[in-house]
Amino acid sequence: MTDLPAEVAAPGLVLGVARSALGRRWLWRQGDARTGLAIAQRLDLPELVGQLMAARGIDLEAAPLFLEPTLRALLPDPSVLLDMDRAAERLAAAVRRGEPVAVFGDYDVDGACAGALMLRFLRELGCPVRHYVPDRLKEGYGPNPAAIAALCAEGATLVVCVDCGIAAHEALRAAEGRADVVVLDHHKAEGPVPAVVAAVNPNRLDCGSGLRHLCAAAVGFMAAVATLRELRRSGFFSGRPEPRLLDLLDLVALATVCDVMPLTGLNRAFVTQGLKVMARGARPGIAALLEVAQARDAPSAYTLGFLLGPRINASGRIGEPDLGLRLLACDDPVEARAMAERLDAVNRRRQEVEGEVLAAAFAEAEAQVEAGHPVLLLVGEGWHPGVVGIVAGRVKERFNRPTCVAGLADGLAKGSGRSVPGVDLGAAVIAGRQSGLFETGGGHAMAAGFSFRPEQREAVHAFLNERLAHAADLPASADLLLDGTLLVPAATAALAEQIARLGPFGAGHEEPLFVLPRVRVARADRVGKEGNTVRAFLEGEGGGRLKAVCFRAKEGPLAELLLNSRGAPLHLCGALRAEAWNGAVTASLHVQDGAPAA
Missing domain, CATH: 3.90.1640.30 (inorganic pyrophosphatase (n-terminal core))
Known part of the structure; x- marks a missing residue:
């Protein structure tokens, strides 16, 4: 069965998970159940789809155009x-x-x-x-x-x-x-x-x-x-x-x-x-x-x-x-x-270069987080300017802090920054350039590019920390908002296709995430050329079997959880998607996080 939380008006931890494998709290996404029901009835939709729309702030009047957005309108x-x-x-x-x-x-x-x-x-x-x-x-x-x-x-x-x-x-x-x-x-x-x-x-x-x-x-x-x-x-x-x-x-x-x-x-x-x-x-x-x-x-x-x-x-x-x-x-x-x-070959090379920078950046970021910096400023000799933006994004995802990453070359630190919702990094970088700290700088709220002289590094970091001091109040990891519970037998391709009607998903309109409580990993292995993807087969306590995939899982606690659970029950959450292959449509869970079941 699929359940949207009855307590949508009262936030609370999902299944008591206060720190998941990725260090996040699991919370229910808030929504108005009555609006969801009204949307479903007015547009002849499954109640689940109506509730998911209401949880994303879509009201009854906006619902038809949301489902069928046209340029004419x-x-x-x-x-x-x-x-x-x-x-x-x-x-x-x-x-x-x-x-x-x-x-x-x-x-x-x-x-x-x-x-x-x-x-x-x-x-x-x-x-x-x-x-x-x-x-x-x-x-x-x-x-x-x-x-x-x-x-x-x-x-x-x-x-x-x-x-x-x-x-x-x-x-x-x-x-x-x-x-x-x-x-x-x-x-x-x-x-x-x-x-x-x-x-x-x-x-x-x-x-x-x-x-x-x-x-x-x-x-x-x-x-x-x-x-x-x-x-x-x-x-x-x-x-x-x-x-x-x-x-x-x-x-x-x-x-x-x-x-x-x-x-x-x-x-x-x-x-x-x-x-x-x-x-x-x-x-x-x-x-x-x-x-x-x-x-x-x-x-x-x-x-x-x-x-x-x-x-x-x-x-x-x-x-x-x-x-x-x-x-x-x-x-x-x-x-x-x-x-x-x-392009495909260049992208593989980019991944190699990125991997070389990422490990060092993570280590430096961890030290800055422990020191209490609201903004992470990571600088390395020879870090390739073509990957610093990607590395900034990965560090930002892990530590939930606005992150700037720069490589030293030709007497300048040249880099890119990525931010989190509610923290305008572009405006801070522009202000820093106007004050003379940056040689160049600009961008928008969530991303920025910049350069500064190496001797200005401490002054730049202090300026960003002061300008974006409110980022210090962010949790160590961003909360994960979940839309409901899902038992394995209910995780069908038909349900996944209903959910897909709400797409396209992305920034500002997140894909619905469901938690599967107390599932067991029957089998898990690495797939793909680089082994960066974990594929698993899940079994529910009430029966049923479901394929799951976890991307960007070459290493880390989530990959460890899936590969080495040894039959212990887990709470897993992710997006349910329908996949077509050889004429058949099946459902799979795209895993976003997990936690051991109490």
Whole structure:
């Protein structure tokens, strides 16, 4: 059977677990049972689905659009974004005149997707377009004067900066008198924007759009919508077909998930509709990468975040900075397959480099936690700048503290930071740069990039500790919110498919997690090329058998619990998912945590 907690109005420990294998408290997710029942009755849904929606703050009026999010209902007029009309007018003018355009992007997934989107959009409209992605090690993030000057020298009369540019005042001055510049960005903006034709950014201080949670690819998509409207008004499409903008939504979905944007409202529509586009397999680059990643099921937010995203990111971290963008813009299946295989190989190398840094970072982080630092600042000689962001994320997950990780090279500590909900790391880094502590720095609430001189390390750490002192009140590990109990015989594929109706899941809309009480591990082993996944078969006290998988479990207490329980009863919690294989659909538990049963 499946039970949602009767005591949803009164928080309490689930099964008395105050410290799990991963050091977390298990708590019930709070929700209004009456609202859940009303949703289920009004929309003819299983009561479980209604209760899960209510527990995520969805009310009766919002429920229908939540289940079927559409751009028709949720996409606002692009003009709500400050400077969008000016950007659309300049882009439309470039199209009408067939101007040479340069798209300047970033080397992460959002930058690759936004760059590929703008590249394909303008090319289909007849513009000669080239792209430029800076080398992370040699040039760093964002536009630089030399690169902008070179693009102008090659003939570009319009430079479109995607996922960067909002703080590149000096670099963009290199285009003055030679080319116009349009910025399509989403990073935190401070003070005046660069002197460009248009700077579209929902995080501009003077932009009242209310769309601050959009990624850069989503901003680029809205710019394409506005540009198409401008061209339509001028009669450009008389006698010629319009581009199908909806075909670009797979890129927007991929960027939204991988840039950890909240999957609510408009973003939910972008990802829901983008996954449908991706499932058609029409983009050779994504189809090839899915094949190389051995993705068997229909694309999901998990597919984007854990299979595609890391491989595209890898090229910008330790490989060719523009390889991900070129793959996404590629129309040749044979060429796409070769690039996908290169990305897969680079990603394996990235994992090796990451592993070399991670052990040292964990050790240093543990010492800082014991010393009571609200913010962890970890610096190592020779730590590869391409993996410091990933390492920061892993350390943050383990210790539940905002974490900055930097490698020392060329007289600077260059790094990335990752934060936890409620702690705005980007604003702190920007303030540190304004005070002179950082040489460079910027980002958003959950992530930031920076550099500082090694002799400033203690001052930087003290500044971050003071600025984000409230992080000291966080528990040692983030609480795990559970949605209900589930007995093994009730963990069916049919139930998993009902739960999947609430997807896509991700930041801001977490996947439902259930606890299976007092199960026994009948068999467990390691699977996968690197042995990073534990596969187990669970048996319930009341009968039944269920497959379970635990990813990123090469070592650690959760892997130890699953592999060496020796028949002792365990409480295990995770997400129930349906998996299709050889024509059959089965259920499996994707384990998130566990604890010995009392």
